[in-house]
Amino acid sequence: MKKVWLIIQREYLTRVRKTSFVVMTFLGPILMASVWIVPLLLASRSEGTKIIEVLDETGLFFEEFKETDDAKFLYITDDLQTAKENLGKSESFAILYIPKSSYATPKAFYLYSYKKPGLSLKMYLQESANKILENKKLQDVYGIDEQTLASVKSNISLVVEDIETSKKSYTEISWALGFIGGMLIYFFIFMYGAQVMRGVIEEKTSRIIEVIVSSVKPIQLMLGKIVGIAMVGLTQFLLWIVLTLGIVTAFTAIYADQIDKYKMGEQPMSNPGQLFPSDAMGMPDTQQGLEALGSDENVGQIIDVFFSINYGLIIFTFLFFFVGGYLLYAALFAAIGSAVDNEADTQQFMLPVTIPLIFSIIIGLSFVLNNPDGSVAYWLSLFPLTSPIIMMIRVPFGVNIYTDLIPSMVLLVLGFLGTTWIAAKIYRTGILMYGKKVSYKELWKWLTYKP
Amino acid sequence: MNLIQVENVTKRFSGHTALEGVSIAVPEKSIFGLLGPNGAGKTTLIRIINMITAPDEGHILFAGRNIQPDDIDQIGYLPEERGLYKKMKVGEQSLYLAQLKGMSRNEAHARLKVWFEKFDIGEWWNKKVEELSKGMQQKVQFIITVLHQPKLLIFDEPFSGFDPINVNLLKEEILRLRDNGSTIIFSTHNMSSVEELCDNIALINRSRKILEGNVMDIRKKHRSDTYEVEISGLNNMNLVLPPSCQVLEKVESEGHSVLKIHGFLNHKPNELLAQLIRQVDVHAFREILPTMNDVFIATVNAAEK
Numbered sequence: 101m102k103k104v105w106l107i108i109q110r111e112y113l114t115r116v117r118k119t120s121f122v123v124m125t126f127l128g129p130i131l132m133a134s135v136w137i138v139p140l141l142l143a144s145r146s147e148g149t150k151i152i153e154v155l156d157e158t159g160l161f162f163e164e165f166k167e168t169d170d171a172k173f174l175y176i177t178d179d180l181q182t183a184k185e186n187l188g189k190s191e192s193f194a195i196l197y198i199p200k201s202s203y204a205t206p207k208a209f210y211l212y213s214y215k216k217p218g219l220s221l222k223m224y225l226q227e228s229a230n231k232i233l234e235n236k237k238l239q240d241v242y243g244i245d246e247q248t249l250a251s252v253k254s255n256i257s258l259v260v261e262d263i264e265t266s267k268k269s270y271t272e273i274s275w276a277l278g279f280i281g282g283m284l285i286y287f288f289i290f291m292y293g294a295q296v297m298r299g300v301i302e303e304k305t306s307r308i309i310e311v312i313v314s315s316v317k318p319i320q321l322m323l324g325k326i327v328g329i330a331m332v333g334l335t336q337f338l339l340w341i342v343l344t345l346g347i348v349t350a351f352t353a354i355y356a357d358q359i360d361k362y363k364m365g366e367q368p369m370s371n372p373g374q375l376f377p378s379d380a381m382g383m384p385d386t387q388q389g390l391e392a393l394g395s396d397e398n399v400g401q402i403i404d405v406f407f408s409i410n411y412g413l414i415i416f417t418f419l420f421f422f423v424g425g426y427l428l429y430a431a432l433f434a435a436i437g438s439a440v441d442n443e444a445d446t447q448q449f450m451l452p453v454t455i456p457l458i459f460s461i462i463i464g465l466s467f468v469l470n471n472p473d474g475s476v477a478y479w480l481s482l483f484p485l486t487s488p489i490i491m492m493i494r495v496p497f498g499v500n501i502y503t504d505l506i507p508s509m510v511l512l513v514l515g516f517l518g519t520t521w522i523a524a525k526i527y528r529t530g531i532l533m534y535g536k537k538v539s540y541k542e543l544w545k546w547l548t549y550k551p
Numbered sequence: 552m553n554l555i556q557v558e559n560v561t562k563r564f565s566g567h568t569a570l571e572g573v574s575i576a577v578p579e580k581s582i583f584g585l586l587g588p589n590g591a592g593k594t595t596l597i598r599i600i601n602m603i604t605a606p607d608e609g610h611i612l613f614a615g616r617n618i619q620p621d622d623i624d625q626i627g628y629l630p631e632e633r634g635l636y637k638k639m640k641v642g643e644q645s646l647y648l649a650q651l652k653g654m655s656r657n658e659a660h661a662r663l664k665v666w667f668e669k670f671d672i673g674e675w676w677n678k679k680v681e682e683l684s685k686g687m688q689q690k691v692q693f694i695i696t697v698l699h700q701p702k703l704l705i706f707d708e709p710f711s712g713f714d715p716i717n718v719n720l721l722k723e724e725i726l727r728l729r730d731n732g733s734t735i736i737f738s739t740h741n742m743s744s745v746e747e748l749c750d751n752i753a754l755i756n757r758s759r760k761i762l763e764g765n766v767m768d769i770r771k772k773h774r775s776d777t778y779e780v781e782i783s784g785l786n787n788m789n790l791v792l793p794p795s796c797q798v799l800e801k802v803e804s805e806g807h808s809v810l811k812i813h814g815f816l817n818h819k820p821n822e823l824l825a826q827l828i829r830q831v832d833v834h835a836f837r838e839i840l841p842t843m844n845d846v847f848i849a850t851v852n853a854a855e856k
Binding site for chain 2: 106107110302303306307309310311313314315316317532534545549
């Protein structure tokens with residue numbers, strides 16, 4: 101046991117001292133924080149107001165476009181040719197040309213400019229134009245006046261409440277937590293599993309392995325390596341969280357004013373949440389959902405959102421499946437490393453190990469996220485090779501502890517013991533085998549060898 | 552007393568037998584040569600003694616009782632294919648490997664300092680292994696092998712990769728270790744070093760032991776009635792020898808001749824000597840014992856037939 105501890109220490113210290121570890125540890129949080137900070141910076145820093153000349157042949161849009169910080173509108177009456185010629189001389193950014201048409205036959209509008217407009221500008225113009233046209237139709241064709249129009253506008257948010265606990269839950273938050281949890285486990289297993297494999301190959305190719313197994317049992321070395329690298333991963337993960345929170349907090353404190361301005365802003369153009377059409381990416385629009393709540397009279401709901409989630413359970417299951425999933429796969433990666441002479445030969449064995457992982461993440465992010473209580477989600481969250489990712493996606497939506505969580509955890513422990521047992525058998529033979537192209541048949545034989 | 556006793560060990564891998572009923576006895580405080588052609592099963596036997604692999608049949612006695620997992624700390628092993636962690640510093644790595652053998656960090660540190668001084672590599676302590684020459688790495692590995700003062704040392708081709716000066720340094724250290732009470736198993740193809748160092752040997756061929764015993768005894772047993780004589784006063788005469796004898800080699804210089812004579816004398820050289828004395832002046836007369844190289848080749852060839 102003392103020897104395993106020595107191995108864990110070595111595996112941990114040599115990796116933590118590496119430059120690549122230090123770089124990744126500091127770069128990771130900067131990247132993660134920037135996901136949050138960059139949109140804020142972009143939003144708070146206006147690109148300068150663009151003047152759009154509106155050449156409206158229909159006359160329906162006169163003075164109808166709402167001005168924002170980013171776009172001002174100038175209504176012109178020149179013909180298109182002259183307007184185009186004048187554009188280069190003026191400060192205007194583009195000409196929005198609305199060809200003559202009736203309500204019933206809306207044609208495409210045209211935007212003429214020297215530089216391509218940004219996506220958000222394009223979206224804004226398109227949405228505004230549609231809205232204006234719709235309102236006009238309602239008013240002119242159906243005779244609905246402006247007041248009526250304003251009074252029928254509604255802004256409903258769906259509040260989901262659990263009957264038993266009478267806790268409110270917000271699918272958007274669960275969705276985001278499931279997504280992040282699943283992805284983290286996926287990357288952690290891949291990154292650190294591969295490190296275990298490379299470590300085994302390094303010991304084999306440098307031939308130090310024979311010296312070490314004349315001091316400790318192969319399984320001690322294997323477990324020491326797996327645990328040591330797990331601790332490297334957990335260290336990195338914790339540092340990432342602390343540093344990311346630190347950067348975000350510091351940033352928030354410094355730029356508090358701008359953020360407030362941004363949060364108050366109602367202009368769709370300065371809203372990064374709508375920079376891309378959310379439906380096209382298949383994600384529910386969390387931003388919008390929250391904003392809807394924020395702008396609603398029921399501000400208390402915002403607080404409910406964060407208390408609706410059982411964080412204790414999520415953190416516990418995350419750590420459990422994080423570590424359990426890693427241990428299960430790391431043993432398999434160690435076995436692969438032991439069976440080959442160099443990294444190039446790992447391909448043929450990598451595939452069966454990585455397929456369940458990739459399968460989990462694909463099914464998880466497409467299917468399970470949208471149907472977290474379905475039977476596919478249930479069975480995949482029981483099966484040890486897929487459960488770490490799938491269960492992590494399901495947990496934020498709420499799972500039954502006795503019928504779902506505990507069986508899955510027991511199976512994961514059994515699965516991890518099973519893969520370690522198999523891996524240890526392959527490992528102890530493989531590490532001393534050189535210059536032989538190993539086949540699956542050969543691996544099967546190793547499983548039956550006496551130690 | 553025997554420190555290691557291998558009893559009837561058989562080890563099979565799928566498709567071939569690496570060792571077949573091998574028994575050897577390694578006396579305490581001696582140097583034991585484990586010889587044999589490539590692929591004979593030496594490395595498998597060494598790994599079994601090291602408890603890296605377990606035998607299918609038979610067992611190993613360590614100091615008279617069945618070998619225990621804890622005995623591993625009493626063994627130092629220098630494998631033929633040497634290697635260290637390339638990116639790790641020499642000192643740190645030596646400490647780590649010493650601790651894996653059960654030494655305390657402080658004790659390992661103190662002893663390492665002494666050895667590094669002795670091998671003149673003190674300034675390498677904080678260098679990474681990959682910055683060292685191959686010979687330097689070998690020295691470090693040798694030190695790591697012997698540092699915990701194990702009862703049993705196993706050296707697999709210890710001299711490969713060393714220059715002659717360092718080979719001598721190593722030989723001296725190996726002999727000193729033996730004199731200080733270590734038992735040494737020494738596997739090599741270098742037969743001259745076997746004659747120089749080994750007290751006993753075992754020869755393994757095609758997974759079976761075909762010869763074992765004291766080096767001098769074995770050489771005497773394999774002697775072939777070959778004698779070297781130095782004579783003078785031959786003066787172009789024809790030397791008359793007993794009928795069963797013939798000259799294998801003759802080297803002349805300044806009136807002296809050195810002859811290598813082979814005869815079927817049943818190890819009674821007086822007949823030859825008596826005949827020589829009558830004809831010429833005899834300056835030297837000695838029996839040539841076969842080298843271990845000759846014994847090795849002869850025994851292996853005989854076993855192949």
